[in-house]
Amino acid sequence: MLYRFSRLALGRLAVFVFPCLIAAPLAAFAADEFSVSAAQMQSLGVQVQRLEKSDDSSGQTYSARVVLAPGQEQVVSAPLAGVIDQLLVAENDAVKAGQPLMRLISPELGELQLKLMEVDSSSRLSQKALQRERQLFSEGIIPERRVQEAEAAAAQDAARKRQAEVALRLAGLDSARIRSLTNGSNVESTVTVRAKAAGMVAELSVKPGQRVQQADMLLRIYNPGKLGLDIQIPSARTVQISGSKGAPIVVLGRSGVLGEALSMSPSVSDNQILTLKAAITKGAEQLRPGEIVQVQVPFAGASEGWSVPLQSVVRQGDKAYVFVRTDKGFVATPVAVLASAGQTMRVTGGLQAGQEIATASVIALKAAWQGKGGSN
Known part of the structure; x- marks a missing residue:
């Protein structure tokens, strides 16, 4: 009976010890740096992506109605x-x-x-009468008052x-x-x-x-050559977009159709929607007033930060991190999230072009980081 219990106990112990043996080499070299070998990356399915600095202006996708530009109707x-x-x-x-x-x-x-x-005929007669009165006045036959009356009548007819x-x-x-x-x-x-x-x-x-x-x-x-867009944006998402005047707008599915933001409506509708007005600057001939299109509105601060996959960012408390590849393994690097759309986030922080960040099995790396002295 004791023998059977010992085997059961040993089996249960192995369940807990085996993962620890795998993670044993993941020793922390600093508060946020931990070791991961190439073999462990392959075993865990960790993938990395190289950071490239770009002027990407991608952002949120919203529905928009094509409208006539002001003064074009x-x-x-x-x-x-x-x-x-x-x-x-x-x-x-x-x-x-x-x-x-x-x-x-x-x-x-x-x-x-x-x-x-009728008034033309009357005007001709009053002009002739005025000329006659002026002639008579110059000869001293009539008083000046007669000339003034004739001038007033001629002016009224004119x-x-x-x-x-x-x-x-x-x-x-x-x-x-x-x-x-x-x-x-x-x-x-x-x-x-x-x-x-x-x-x-x-x-x-x-x-x-x-x-x-x-x-x-x-x-x-x-005028079909000058069109605009009324872009419908949920009020909760406006902090993530660039609604400033002149921000570039891309009409999706229409090659070469571009626009620029003009102004954001000052009030929110009953369904909590704000309207961003934009002007079509190129390719207006591909659109018709009244149709609904999908447009891409740039992130706020699209010219700064880094565009990274959504799954590469992990949360720990109220902070966000990405795992940057090092010679020894990875280091958890804090970042600030500027905006997110679909499967992409735009972040800023202590990142540099050429660095590699983890984009797959990030949860496994987070567990290794937390288990080896990382942030709590």
């Missing part, structure tokens, strides 16, 4: 009340500045033209004429057509609506035969 409204006579463009058509978009039949246009012709011309210009008539009216040209009832700037027709809101009121929206035109 024009809404074309009805200049007068009337009926749509003819559409000259369709949605998604590219248009040039001044290009005709549609024709509108409006009775109000005839009234505006008639008013211009102002009414300018007002009538502005009204016709806002209605869509060009300067040549307005001048022709003052020379006795026929009155027209059709307004040609033209594009104020080049772009692409985004939305056509009317159809032929439809009646519209003044200022009703007819269509929208946007």
